[in-house]
Amino acid sequence: MSDGETRPRRVFARLITFSMYTLTIMPISNRLILGAVAAILPVMARAQSTKPMMKAIVIHEYGGPEVLKYEDVPRPEPKENEALVRVIAAGVNPVDALIRTGKYAKFFGTTLPLIPGYDIAGIVEKTGAKITKLKAGDSIYAYVLWGGGYAEYAVATEGEATAKPKSLNYIEAAAAPLVALTAWQALIDTAKLSAGQTVLIHGGSGGVGSMAIQIAKARGAKVIATASTSNQELLKQLGADVAIDYTKTKFEDVAKDVDVVLDSVGKDTLARSYGVVRKGGIIATLVAEPDQAELDKHGIRGAAISVKPNASELAEITKLIEEKKIKPVVSQVLPLTEAVKAQEQAATHHTRGKIVLKIADEPK
Numbered sequence: 001m002s003d004g005e006t007r008p009r010r011v012f013a014r015l016i017t018f019s020m021y022t023l024t025i026m027p028i029s030n031r032l033i034l035g036a037v038a039a040i041l042p043v044m045a046r047a048q049s050t051k052p053m054m055k056a057i058v059i060h061e062y063g064g065p066e067v068l069k070y071e072d073v074p075r076p077e078p079k080e081n082e083a084l085v086r087v088i089a090a091g092v093n094p095v096d097a098l099i100r101t102g103k104y105a106k107f108f109g110t111t112l113p114l115i116p117g118y119d120i121a122g123i124v125e126k127t128g129a130k131i132t133k134l135k136a137g138d139s140i141y142a143y144v145l146w147g148g149g150y151a152e153y154a155v156a157t158e159g160e161a162t163a164k165p166k167s168l169n170y171i172e173a174a175a176a177p178l179v180a181l182t183a184w185q186a187l188i189d190t191a192k193l194s195a196g197q198t199v200l201i202h203g204g205s206g207g208v209g210s211m212a213i214q215i216a217k218a219r220g221a222k223v224i225a226t227a228s229t230s231n232q233e234l235l236k237q238l239g240a241d242v243a244i245d246y247t248k249t250k251f252e253d254v255a256k257d258v259d260v261v262l263d264s265v266g267k268d269t270l271a272r273s274y275g276v277v278r279k280g281g282i283i284a285t286l287v288a289e290p291d292q293a294e295l296d297k298h299g300i301r302g303a304a305i306s307v308k309p310n311a312s313e314l315a316e317i318t319k320l321i322e323e324k325k326i327k328p329v330v331s332q333v334l335p336l337t338e339a340v341k342a343q344e345q346a347a348t349h350h351t352r353g354k355i356v357l358k359i360a361d362e363p364k
């Protein structure tokens, strides 16, 4: 038998011998000292190795709202291209509930466990070595591609985060990034909406729609928007030139020959939208693939939008916010512990503006 094989046995034997000695021969005073040292050592070891912790909503298994667990978890450590952000508020989006179900885990590339939340507003705590624009103490807001917003700390890259608008508090700021970028990328990047054109915005009272109306107006377009009866006044306040109550009026009876349709509803609403677009116009939809046969039939273009983080575009949105041309609509503010309630509301698809989770007090 080699020495390598016998060494563990010898060590084990010595341990047994030492234990016997402490239990029998060793004086009681020495045993007490040894006991105290034994008790303190693990505490010291833990104190040295303990990672800073934070409160977060964690999903360990896909499912209904009940899988959202409020827990203590280690704070994320920023990689060299990331900033660690102390989150003051996190926006809630319908997609959060969709991801929680796991139905599109492959499509979104999500793995468990995960912390939901794509919109954050907060303060930079520290930065990775390759971060050049952000610094500790900066107030920022961001659409973070990999989530993690329902937590006291999250990480963001410089491609995701930009300076928080000074005219908004953190709650309002957290309501903006994902929906404002979606509206921007649909109307401006994709549809190239220009002054004097007409746009039909479905779901004008929701998160995306409320931003889209204001961005389109800031662009100088004429806006026709749809929502249910209780949201007609809101559509007008946001700047819609024509407000349609979809529960009473068929939008195609009012909207004709529009240049652009922004569809956040899909199904029958999308199916009936092809006919209201002028030849050469475009339908940008957030929730489906446009039907190529219908597009061809009407001589129009179509696009399925998939929003991406974009810090430069978010900075453009910030300018519009500071110029008081656009402002997020926040209908509900809930504590982090009520993430279940927030996601249940977001999943109804009848949210007025946005729901925001308040995670910490607004800094003075």
Ligand SMILES: NC(=O)c1ccc[n+]([C@@H]2O[C@H](COP(=O)([O-])OP(=O)(O)OC[C@H]3O[C@@H](n4cnc5c(N)ncnc54)[C@H](OP(=O)(O)O)[C@@H]3O)[C@@H](O)[C@H]2O)c1
Pocket (backbone or CB within 6 Å): 093, 094, 095, 178, 179, 182, 202, 203, 204, 205, 206, 207, 208, 209, 226, 227, 228, 229, 230, 231, 246, 264, 265, 269, 285, 286, 287, 305, 306, 307, 346, 348, 349, 350, 351, 352, 353
């Ligand atoms: N593809 C992407 O990149 C992307 C990005 C963002 C969002 N989305 C998706 O787009 C959808 C909208 O997002 P959101 O954040 O704006 O949702 P939201 O805040 O829930 O708003 C949905 C709005 O649609 C309205 N609505 C419901 N049924 C309608 C109908 N038949 N006709 C007209 N309006 C109707 C509701 O108004 P009433 O309450 O008055 O009915 C509500 O205000 C969601 O499915 C979301 O997941 C996709």
